[in-house]
Amino acid sequence: MTDTPHAAPEAAPRVAVLGANGKMGRRAVEAVRAAEGLELAAELGSRDPLTAVVDAGATHVLDLTVPDASPDNVAFAVENGLHAVVGTSGWGPERRVALEARLAEHPGVGVLIAPNFSVGSVLASAFAAKAARWFESVELIELHHPAKLDAPSGTAVRTAELIGDARAAAGVGPSPDATERDPDGARGAVVNGVHVHAVRLRGLEAHQEVLLGGPGEQLVVRHDAFDRGAYMPGVVLGLRTVASRPGLTYGLDGYLDLG
Template structure:
């Protein structure tokens, strides 16, 4: 039996990649491809909704899907710890549907983040530099926010990192006390460096995506998990069974109250002529230690 899938953001790069993987899989059937001008009602024929839109759109998509009892796979940036806590509340204490939130579909990136969380306990000086293509509209990236939150959770018993002069704008944005610096450059797919400074040494954990094909394995894994999920699952690391000291706890977690979700009256996406230019700030609501 196949799972019927709707992809919201199907005209973007990630949306096209996911749609292709869904169509190639005997376990899934692509029944709806939505863009920014599509009615959200078009997703109602699906059992699983995949959201790969932009930060200015994703909230409405997710609220509509949750209100209508759809399982969700979220691959859009901007879902900070506080917003994910809201997703848990929206599902209720005994959820009958599930949400899988994946900040990065790359297996290598998830492993690098796990390594960074491990190392965070041994260095007091830590900063992140994340680089993406100039077309990425939000910053910091969801991966950088996730990395900082996991490192912050790993350091919960130690305290914040040593980050001098953070009152200066050029020092980056702090998430879980860790400065994040965002670069947006032509010729880049995605790269992240987590830099640890110690006495007489520097450790750098680097991951670089050189082709979107790097996301295929993670997307396939996430689709399978999202089809049967109950509650909220955050991060590909949870699906891989990595003990990363997650800031969200290490297992799928149920939320609370679907009554807080948007009503089905909000049945269409914003009609901004260029939704790729919708701005978002991934970490504006992020807690230091959720």
């Protein structure tokens, strides 16, 4: 009697971390090392050549760099058949469209662009979008440390996009606002029809409030991240999942069963 041959176990993702010397990158390196089923293949700083990713035998790239460098990093990964998980901001609609065109030429490659890796933050944004159709008014406040480079934050933009889309689908009109003069922009940015206000303050890390108002009541959906450790479960989830989701996924909510 002969043994039935078994399929070889699937190889663990070999991860190259780009931006490994940054605060987020250092935490991600630790998380990849500690995560079951992941292997750390390379740690690259801003001066290291991207060819080191291929030389290290990486199968996945984790991009935690800066907005100016991220598109080239992801393009390199896609062209070399490597899956990519991206936590760098600056991926607006034009960049995403260009990336989707590139991915169409490499149909087996998966890319996740995550404006936020915190599962709690992703859930808060989803809850706010679900609730927004039931309230006349909605505004968003994001609060971060003063070293943050972009405003509004990528998370705030993503949340406003979800809220605006949900309200449009439900036929909800714009929030009431009688403002006629705002020469200094006190009413904040407008993203997908939602006013977004950015605060930069020493002592903060990453915080967001969605304020929803109706006659006689207010609902506040708030998320607080006090430490970069809050992002690591999402980073690991993304790295474990991205190979099974070819093409572009925008937002970690795409990997969560949120209905």
